[in-house]
Amino acid sequence: MSDDTVTMEDIEEARTTLAGRIVRTPLVPSASLSARAGSPVHLKLEQLQITGSFKLRGATNAVLHLSPEERARGVVGVSTGNHGRGLAHAAKAAGARCVICMSRLVPRNKIEGIEALGAEVRIVGNSQDDAQVEAERLAAAQGLVMVPPFDQRHVIAGQGTLGLEIVEDLPQVETVVVPLSGGGLIAGMARALKALKADARVIGVTMERGAAMYQSQKAGRPVEVEELPSLADALGGGIGLDNRYTFAMVRELVDEMHLLGEAAIAEAIRHAYWQERQVIEGSGAVGIAALQAGLIDEPGVTAVLLSGANIDMTLHNRLINGEDVEPAA
Numbered sequence: 044m045s046d047d048t049v050t051m052e053d054i055e056e057a058r059t060t061l062a063g064r065i066v067r068t069p070l071v072p073s074a075s076l077s078a079r080a081g082s083p084v085h086l087k088l089e090q091l092q093i094t095g096s097f098k099l100r101g102a103t104n105a106v107l108h109l110s111p112e113e114r115a116r117g118v119v120g121v122s123t124g125n126h127g128r129g130l131a132h133a134a135k136a137a138g139a140r141c142v143i144c145m146s147r148l149v150p151r152n153k154i155e156g157i158e159a160l161g162a163e164v165r166i167v168g169n170s171q172d173d174a175q176v177e178a179e180r181l182a183a184a185q186g187l188v189m190v191p192p193f194d195q196r197h198v199i200a201g202q203g204t205l206g207l208e209i210v211e212d213l214p215q216v217e218t219v220v221v222p223l224s225g226g227g228l229i230a231g232m233a234r235a236l237k238a239l240k241a242d243a244r245v246i247g248v249t250m251e252r253g254a255a256m257y258q259s260q261k262a263g264r265p266v267e268v269e270e271l272p273s274l275a276d277a278l279g280g281g282i283g284l285d286n287r288y289t290f291a292m293v294r295e296l297v298d299e300m301h302l303l304g305e306a307a308i309a310e311a312i313r314h315a316y317w318q319e320r321q322v323i324e325g326s327g328a329v330g331i332a333a334l335q336a337g338l339i340d341e342p343g344v345t346a347v348l349l350s351g352a353n354i355d356m357t358l359h360n361r362l363i364n365g366e367d368v369e370p371a372a
């Protein structure tokens with residue numbers, strides 16, 4: 044077994060570890076997207092997961108793989124969003140201390156959201172980088188274990204359990220469409236999907252405004268990209284210049300990648316609400332957007348992962364009522 048990849052065995056083990064600790068989310072057919080695609084399209088409603096996103100799977104698997112000594116010391120993470128929520132919830136459930144580091148620019152409601160899940164919040168500096176430095180300092184000084192959002196074995200294996208569930212619920216699946224940022228989600232899912240169905244097509248979708256994995260694959264090595272505010276805010280951030288797992292796994296396992304503009308993402312949030320009756324954040328809606336835009340050639344029997352629900356509801360309200368919203372920085 045290679046040290047720098049995640050295997051089907053890791054994912055099957057994650058599934059046993061996670062049993063009873065996460066929701067097994069439903070896979071439901073979409074009449075309107077099936078009509079648009081000309082073949083059956085199903086939606087995996089992972090936005091209904093506890094904490095509102097799939098990040099709970101990886102974070103819970105990582106926390107439960109700590110040694111008793113590590114668990115007694117606790118975990119630290121850097122995230123104002125879905126990973127922070129997932130990690131806080133996972134740590135609380137395991138009775139472990141959790142510290143989430145954030146910059147001073149983070150709005151009050153996000154801080155309160157993470158504190159409500161039982162985590163300590165440390166506010167430092169003016170950027171994500173400053174928060175990262177503080178998290179590393181705490182890890183060194185207090186023995187807290189850093190749990191990264193995507194480039195970690197147990198995190199990737201936890202997200203991979205989504206691939207197992209999709210094949211069980213839709214054995215005839217031909218194409219799986221997955222939101223893509225750091226690649227932990229798609230790497231784990233693609234490993235499971237290809238192990239169970241070697242010819243399944245795995246397609247990553249991300250936004251034009253900061254497509255770090257897309258540009259890195261094109262360059263043949265991890266690169267940094269300029270980031271702009273996007274409706275798909277959970278897809279921001281780089282892949283790490285010292286990326287260990289996800290860059291190589293995406294290269295090995297992902298068949299296609301597509302980019303989306305802001306208007307298409309907004310349209311997909313509207314579609315999810317009015318046609319599917321689901322509240323989805325921008326990052327969670329990119330799979331729908333790719334199908335609506337006709338980016339996927341002959342999709343066949345398709346599963347689209349809806350990855351998260353954590354959108355500001357005032358913004359959501361404006362979008363579904365047809366406003367053109369420019370995302371704030």
Ligand SMILES: *Cc1c(COP(=O)(O)O)cnc(C)c1O
Nearest residue numbers: 125224225226227228277350351
């Ligand atoms: C984190 C996240 C993603 C992207 O996951 P990666 O593992 O970084 O590729 C997609 N959608 C939502 C809602 C997320 O929170």
